[in-house]
Amino acid sequence: MGKKEFEVSRAEGAHRRMADMAGEWEGTFKLWFEPGDPACESIQRGTIRSILGGRFLLHEYETQINGDAVSGVAIYGYHLDAGAWESAWVESFGTGTQIMHSTGKSADSMFNVLGHYGDGEGGPDWGWRTLIEQPDADTLVIVMNNITPQGDEMKAVETRYARKS
Structure with missing residues (x-):
């Protein structure tokens, strides 16, 4: 990745779209273990901030699953050379002791990554x-x-956030 390519992405590309996601958020968290009605629903609060000069986003959040506190952290990015979205995610509920690495080439602007777990x-x-x-x-x-x-x-999982003022 060259400096020029990154600056273009920050101005009008994937990194611009990522910057738009930065902020304080609150919304509804829903969890399904099988199709149908969600197994639980609660409030989720999160902070998304730009890190490393706009190269990545850091998403920290807290919610509850059936009354138990859950917290998580994700790093989101767009790898310009590979033309792919990337993430690394850890959570006190869902990932156990695994760091879930996910990637996905996307023909559109939507963040869409795929990871795997045992x-x-x-x-x-x-x-x-x-x-x-x-x-x-x-x-x-x-x-x-x-x-x-x-x-x-x-x-x-579905989290619908609204930006906090």
Whole structure:
């Protein structure tokens, strides 16, 4: 990545879109273990801030799952040379002791990455897709889908944030 390419991305590309996501957020967190009604719903509060001169975003958040406190941290980025979104995610509930690394080449501006995790019993890996959309300046939607080893994809998490004033 050259300095010029990064500056163009900061002005009008992926890094500009990332900068628009920075801020204080609060919204609704929903969790599904199977299709149908969510298993739980609670408030989620998060902070997203630009780090390393606008190269990445750091997302820190807190929510609850059935009354138990959950916190998480994710780093989001766009790898200019690879033309791919990337993330590293850890959470006190979902990732255990794994750092979930996810990547995804995207033909559009939507953040769309895919990672994998083990079932804890030595079986085949499952997939985990994270999608982030910002339909307007004050709304951020993060959806995480579970993908079975057979390729069936279903919603597992949805966070709908509103920007705090």
